[in-house]
Amino acid sequence: MNPLDLATAYQQSAVVAAACVTGVADAIAAGPQPPEAVAAACGTSPRATRALLGGLVALGLADHGPGGYALSADGAVLAGGHPGSVAGIVAKEWFFYQAWAGLPDSVRDGHARIPPWRDRLAADPARSLDFLRALDDLAARFGGELPALAGLDGPGRLLDVGGGAGSHAAALARAVPGLEATVLDLPAVEPVLRERHPELAFVPGDLDRPRFGRPAGEEWDAVLLANVLHDHPPDRCQAIVATAAGLLAPGGTLLVYEWVLDETGDSPAAVALFDLMMLVENEGGAAWTAAQLTAWLEAAGLAGVELRRGAGPIAVLRASAP
Numbered sequence: 001m002n003p004l005d006l007a008t009a010y011q012q013s014a015v016v017a018a019a020c021v022t023g024v025a026d027a028i029a030a031g032p033q034p035p036e037a038v039a040a041a042c043g044t045s046p047r048a049t050r051a052l053l054g055g056l057v058a059l060g061l062a063d064h065g066p067g068g069y070a071l072s073a074d075g076a077v078l079a080g081g082h083p084g085s086v087a088g089i090v091a092k093e094w095f096f097y098q099a100w101a102g103l104p105d106s107v108r109d110g111h112a113r114i115p116p117w118r119d120r121l122a123a124d125p126a127r128s129l130d131f132l133r134a135l136d137d138l139a140a141r142f143g144g145e146l147p148a149l150a151g152l153d154g155p156g157r158l159l160d161v162g163g164g165a166g167s168h169a170a171a172l173a174r175a176v177p178g179l180e181a182t183v184l185d186l187p188a189v190e191p192v193l194r195e196r197h198p199e200l201a202f203v204p205g206d207l208d209r210p211r212f213g214r215p216a217g218e219e220w221d222a223v224l225l226a227n228v229l230h231d232h233p234p235d236r237c238q239a240i241v242a243t244a245a246g247l248l249a250p251g252g253t254l255l256v257y258e259w260v261l262d263e264t265g266d267s268p269a270a271v272a273l274f275d276l277m278m279l280v281e282n283e284g285g286a287a288w289t290a291a292q293l294t295a296w297l298e299a300a301g302l303a304g305v306e307l308r309r310g311a312g313p314i315a316v317l318r319a320s321a322p
Contacts, residue, residue: 156221233284
């Protein structure tokens with residue numbers, strides 16, 4: 001790939017983000033609008049709005065005709081009201097886009113450029129809950145491999161630890177007859193789950209509490225750690241896995257759904273880039289290798305560790321309690 005093309009690709013990302021964040025994409029979703037009307041509807045600068053609309057046309061995301069500007073067939077999903085809208089995902093990426101500007105500093109000092117999730121949720125709950133909605137949108141588009149990779153094949157009780165909006169628990173519950181899925185997460189997360197997947201049960205919990213806040217003696221047939229471990233440093237990951245294993249009934253299954261990096265650290269390509277993302281976004285976080293994940297599972301007393309990969313970048317490790 002041409003390094004200069006890569007170096008200037010940020011301009012296209014910024015055009016897409018500006019269209020969604022300012023409301024311009026929504027303003028031209030229903031049909032052609034002159035730039036002055038778009039600016040008035042969005043409260044934006046007329047000259048800048050005209051330039052942004054031109055940028056959308058240049059990227060093939062808008063058309064310019066006699067009546068003004070309208071989203072093109074490719075750009076239609078930028079509107080918040082579109083059935084397949086990516087506006088929430090774009091807003092999430094815009095937040096992280098700004099953090100990625102600090103990548104050179106993260107490479108120099110090894111530290112993330114944004115606060116931990118718990119702090120973000122407390123300081124800006126609205127943006128944080130929108131982040132979970134965006135993750136749910138992403139799971140709907142790209143998370144279809146999980147049920148087959150998980151290999152759950154019968155009724156039982158599943159606890160999705162740190163499950164957020166419930167995306168993955170809902171996918172498993174739909175695919176496995178008789179599976180009763182419950183999401184455990186911080187209490188502030190519950191409204192998003194009720195909005196997105198009200199069919200699921202929710203229990204408040206905390207990764208920092210013993211047994212994640214669950215009572216002594218409670219057992220689950222399966223426990224899911226989906227995209228949890230990449231947020232934490234190795235010693236914390238080992239502790240989380242051990243706690244999750246301690247919630248399993250005899251013969252129960254622990255599922256780890258993660259971006260698994262090859263031992264070289266260079267592939268799959270999407271996972272290598274995700275590893276950089278964790279450097280910027282999560283203090284001590286990373287994409288872990290199958291060997292690292294397996295070691296934590298085995299240290300927790302689990303057996304039969306199996307790595308299952310599909311066509312996508314996210315894999316599943318399965319392990320069983322004695």
